[in-house]
Amino acid sequence: MTLKIGVIGTGAIGQDHARRITQSLSGATVVAVTDIHPQQAQEVVQKLGLNATVYANGHDLIAAADVEAVLVTSWGPTHEEFVLAAIARGKPVFCEKPLAVTAEGCMRIVQAEVEHGKRLVQVGFMRPYDKGYRALKNVIDSDQIGAPLIVHCAHRNPSVGDGYTTDMAITDTVIHEIDVLRWLLDDDYASVQVVYPKKTRNASSHLADPQIILMETAKGVRIDVEVFVNCQYGYDIQCEVVGETGIARLPEPSAVPMRSQARNSVAILTDWKQRFIDAYDVELQGFIDAVRQGEVGGPSAWDGYAAAVTADACVLAQKTGDIVPVRMAPRPAFYGR
Numbered sequence: 001m002t003l004k005i006g007v008i009g010t011g012a013i014g015q016d017h018a019r020r021i022t023q024s025l026s027g028a029t030v031v032a033v034t035d036i037h038p039q040q041a042q043e044v045v046q047k048l049g050l051n052a053t054v055y056a057n058g059h060d061l062i063a064a065a066d067v068e069a070v071l072v073t074s075w076g077p078t079h080e081e082f083v084l085a086a087i088a089r090g091k092p093v094f095c096e097k098p099l100a101v102t103a104e105g106c107m108r109i110v111q112a113e114v115e116h117g118k119r120l121v122q123v124g125f126m127r128p129y130d131k132g133y134r135a136l137k138n139v140i141d142s143d144q145i146g147a148p149l150i151v152h153c154a155h156r157n158p159s160v161g162d163g164y165t166t167d168m169a170i171t172d173t174v175i176h177e178i179d180v181l182r183w184l185l186d187d188d189y190a191s192v193q194v195v196y197p198k199k200t201r202n203a204s205s206h207l208a209d210p211q212i213i214l215m216e217t218a219k220g221v222r223i224d225v226e227v228f229v230n231c232q233y234g235y236d237i238q239c240e241v242v243g244e245t246g247i248a249r250l251p252e253p254s255a256v257p258m259r260s261q262a263r264n265s266v267a268i269l270t271d272w273k274q275r276f277i278d279a280y281d282v283e284l285q286g287f288i289d290a291v292r293q294g295e296v297g298g299p300s301a302w303d304g305y306a307a308a309v310t311a312d313a314c315v316l317a318q319k320t321g322d323i324v325p326v327r328m329a330p331r332p333a334f335y336g337r
């Protein structure tokens with residue numbers, strides 16, 4: 001049977017996910033949407049030609065009899081309440097990052113899911129589904145460069161709005177590196193530090209930009225993540241792993257090399273929706289297929305908690321300049337080793 005999905009939050013990624021469910025993926029249909037801007041929700045129904053009901057709020061949507069699974073694509077601070085409400089009703093829920101805006105909030109979700117007794121939560125960390133990251137992990141796991149020693153990353157956005165704050169560079173942006181590097185290295189974090197290079201003139205007065213996040217993993221790998229959200233030139237994600245016997249880099253997204261107007265050039269993407277468009281498709285198709293088989297897989301609530309604990313430590317390190325330890329609660333057996 002086709003999976004009936006309700007979408008909470010019809011903004012940028014909510015619309016993109018509703019579009020892919022409707023036009024690109026198989027096995028599911030959007031039957032319900034809600035947004036605090038109801039007119040916008042109605043417009044999305046019309047634009048995408050959805051046979052969907054617009055609900056007054058997320059809780060009514062979750063409670064609706066014909067909603068079999070929930071997509072949470074609202075603002076981060078609202079995620080915890082909606083994920084907990086879905087768990088309370090035993091409904092599978094795909095929650096965009098962050099799972100919750102604090103580690104404590106993520107732990108409440110972990111505890112609720114463990115108490116429920118069966119996985120219901122997939123978190124929208126899409127990079128482990130990206131072909132480039134999977135190829136990079138294959139190089140590492142097949143011992144082609146020896147044990148990883150150092151990882152250099154860059155997460156660059158062309159620009160951000162005035163509402164973007166220094167801590168969002170961690171909780172909204174570097175949270176992707178925090179998650180994907182745990183998976184890439186099969187490791188967890190021991191400590192973090194944040195340093196501030198010279199500030200760009202292209203950042204709002206309140207925003208520290210760029211920033212460099214320094215992390216040490218439990219296995220001793222040293223990581224530096226440059227986060228530069230007003231780089232002007234494009235949306236540029238870089239990851240280089242330095243191993244004992246070689247170096248491996250995240251492949252660049254494919255683009256046509258051009259020689260024109262006396263220049264030799266390759267275009268750089270400017271939009272995160274395009275950079276990881278295939279990964280979003282794969283992660284969400286995986287959610288649909290799993291739920292239709294009575295399961296839920298992918299990045300778990302524990303992964304959401306681990307990312308949040310590390311992000312909390314990074315935000316503290318932003319404020320203090322100290323090297324901040326990352327202290328995680330014991331991992332429940334429910335989530336595997």
Ligand SMILES: NC(=O)C1=CN([C@@H]2O[C@H](COP(=O)(O)OP(=O)(O)OC[C@H]3O[C@@H](n4cnc5c(N)ncnc54)[C@H](O)[C@@H]3O)[C@@H](O)[C@H]2O)C=CC1
Nearest residue numbers: 009010011012013014035036073074075076078096097098
């Ligand atoms: N995985 C990824 O690469 C990405 C993930 N995200 C995450 O997705 C979430 C949404 O981000 P965007 O779509 O960029 O933001 P957005 O601001 O474009 O959309 C969020 C929508 O949620 C609605 N909303 C807020 N509170 C609500 C509530 N209580 N009930 C119903 N709707 C509510 C807003 O009205 C807005 O339409 C964020 O948590 C963000 O971190 C965003 C972009 C990329």
Ligand SMILES: O=C1[C@H](O)[C@H](O)[C@@H](O)[C@H](O)[C@H]1O
Nearest residue numbers: 097155156157172173176272
């Ligand atoms: O989740 C996202 C996007 O996927 C981009 O990777 C980030 O740069 C952005 O800050 C965040 O909203």
